[in-house]
Amino acid sequence: MTPEQAYEELLRRMKELSLLGNTAGVLGWDQEVYMPSANAPFRAEQLSLLAGMCHQRFTDPVVGDLIAKVEGSSLAKDPLSNAAVNVREWRRSYDRSKKLPQKLVEEMSRVSSNAQVEWVDARKENKFSRFQPWLEKIVGLVKEQAECYGYKDHPYDALLEDYEPGLTCAQLDKLFPPLKERLSTLVKKIGSAPRKPDTSILKRKCPIPEQQDFCGKMVEAIGFDFGKGRIDVSAHPFTTGLGPADTRITTRFEETNFENSFFSTLHEGGHGIYDQNLPSTLELYGTPRAGAVSLGIHESQSRLWENLVGRSHGFWVHFFPELKRAFPGVFDDLSLETFHFAVNHSAPSFIRTESDEVTYNLHVALRYDLETALLTGKVKVADVPQAWNEAMKKNLGVVPPTDTLGCLQDVHWSHGSFGYFPTYTLGNLYSAQFFQAAEKEVGPLEGKFEKGEFTPLKKWLNERIHAHGQTYRANDLCKKVTGQDLSSEPFLGYLERKFGGLYGF
């Protein structure tokens, strides 16, 4: 078999895997948005069968042989060629999947499935002790995973690889401490600023059908293609790609929380725009060459549209009149400045997902510190509530009154997802760095937003980021696009300028 034949055969097999993987995607989407909940046990069996079939097909030793045939051949000579990129990523995933013993995979699946149920109840009852034994099991299994994968410096590095290939603690340890410091200073300045926004206006009653219309229009305005996607309602907003012309976003609506519904929709719209603009030719769809780089890069796209665009002054110069028309009588008495200040309110709070641009990364930093400490044993699971509250006091100056509002708030640990949280912060940092680079090339963007022009930014993202698929690792892409390694400077500069201006310091 020639390397060319091996590559063709790999493409054929991976195409089938992508058909199956997207089939599971449809089942998962349906489960969250439309399936009667009584059918959950049957759906779980379907998903488990498909997952097993995908795993078995991907880890077939023949796949390893085929990859080896292409590696080192002339096909993979140019590291930026489609074949080289695909084989590089297939190799990475193949080797990783071979490193975990089946028993460990099954044990994690079993434990996390139970742990989620217990987490839901522990959170409801505000009873950490109920979740504690499960978290202990999970930390144990996660440590085992890290040992199986192997690592150079820190066991956490082995886990980060699942979400942000190539990222290490060494990099995060350089990134987080100065970020925390500058953000804490900003939080204090905002706290003692003379001006305060009137956030009560965001709780005004907005009928849900009108919210749906308005949010749909906004997502379309920034560039989401409803000819190749749709928007539905689910308990927790998410985005999922189900085919080359089928990207689905979900959101939720609350009558007295327009802000949350709107920015959630814009956030998922950003994820959706990334997904819709990855390569979608029949040859490449479903291969790494046509895939997203990492969770961090994906999050950069959602945060960019949600915050750097959606919370900008220019955006509301254009859309505030339309908002007033969409909700007659609700916002009529407000000035643009009052409204824009309100959607940029900032104050320490307990819940990460409800926090603002300034405080968000302090929540993430806390989780990063805690996860690494749990892995090395510096913090015991039994001490998590105390450690959590101390870090909240230190990072944000507030202590949650209950564990439900504290260490029990996130679902990630019950899934066994250690190493996921830092990608949220990477997303925020990348978003600002990309935005800065876009303005250098396209010119100032706020003025365009004022005129409702979002295509120049979208086109820039399409060409500079989306079109590359997984050709470059996250930091390489960042360097190629912005000329520099990932840095928190653009993000901090953006925050300090915007919030200094709004709060008057």
Next chain:
Amino acid sequence: MTPEQAYEELLRRMKELSLLGNTAGVLGWDQEVYMPSANAPFRAEQLSLLAGMCHQRFTDPVVGDLIAKVEGSSLAKDPLSNAAVNVREWRRSYDRSKKLPQKLVEEMSRVSSNAQVEWVDARKENKFSRFQPWLEKIVGLVKEQAECYGYKDHPYDALLEDYEPGLTCAQLDKLFPPLKERLSTLVKKIGSAPRKPDTSILKRKCPIPEQQDFCGKMVEAIGFDFGKGRIDVSAHPFTTGLGPADTRITTRFEETNFENSFFSTLHEGGHGIYDQNLPSTLELYGTPRAGAVSLGIHESQSRLWENLVGRSHGFWVHFFPELKRAFPGVFDDLSLETFHFAVNHSAPSFIRTESDEVTYNLHVALRYDLETALLTGKVKVADVPQAWNEAMKKNLGVVPPTDTLGCLQDVHWSHGSFGYFPTYTLGNLYSAQFFQAAEKEVGPLEGKFEKGEFTPLKKWLNERIHAHGQTYRANDLCKKVTGQDLSSEPFLGYLERKFGGLYGF
């Protein structure tokens, strides 16, 4: 391996096939109701992959060996035991699937996929000649199928087996001629009756959101369980079971055609109630023991709720006041009698799916005559339009002005589904025979409907029909439940009484 072990292994394999089959079901449902149409080619590949996987797994020679191990063992001794029923039906399907050469299956799939596209265009352009070469190919392939399956008396018997196991032309040839005669007489009596309903009232404007509410309430009132199912909108109404607690019906709404929306919903609700009340234990779900008997029996359930219940006087005694409330100002000026007469209007028309209880089976009889004649060569494909129009003249006294309103109206032939149509008539006949039997045991039902009591009928159907799954073949079930073979007497008696009363003859 003992027969017990073989049966366990069969259950395990068939369980997996049911998980996969229902996965394809979710993809198919999604395609019709929510998927962006641009994604159709990718979805087709997914469905084709799953179909291939299911076929391969089911026709694995090991499956044949396992079936043989159970057959003739003590497990299958009692023909009404779960194991005996399952093995009987698995054998039937296994043998049939082995009889068609792969090449013929693929050829039919390829041809019918193209034929559908051509049929859509031919219908749009009212140009039979465009569809003719495809229909010729299909008739050729269908003949080949019949030869591969084998038959005793008529090639059509081999095809009927796919939709109505055990049914033969010999039976249909006894059923149809007297049915046609009595129905034609009835059509003439109605045509020359002094009284006529005012059907214009059914075209009054009913807002779609209110139609959705009202239809949902009605379907729930007759017993559809929304805790284990849902209702959505699609171009062509259908029902699909996606899991033991997940039955989905679809319908469509037209503002000026309340009648069509309402009775379509009730029809699918009847299919849904059957699906929801088949055995759903984890052991049996997905096996023949928990499956529907045949298309005819399925159709009997939909037609029973649509017509014998939904078009009954008692039903509207109870619900007409609610209908008036649901559409304020729309039906206020009407008497119950006027409305009830209108939803029971009858007159010859061109389109089967829009025809009424009296004329419907005359449309079906035409298709049965034509399909058998095409199979034996008595009618050539090129002569179909002429044969169609002559039969319309003879059966219904009207001739469609175009082929679009004539022989191009149905999708079935382009699918290669020869033998499907007669099950519609069987459904109508069974529905009346079952209804009569229910009244014998439960007492007169109209009086109960007047009080909104539908549970006695539903419970009777649950126990007498649904609970048996595929234990009995259609006619055996009919004998067991009604004490008699299938007969058109109950159906004709019901029609003559109802329409005689309404039209005054």
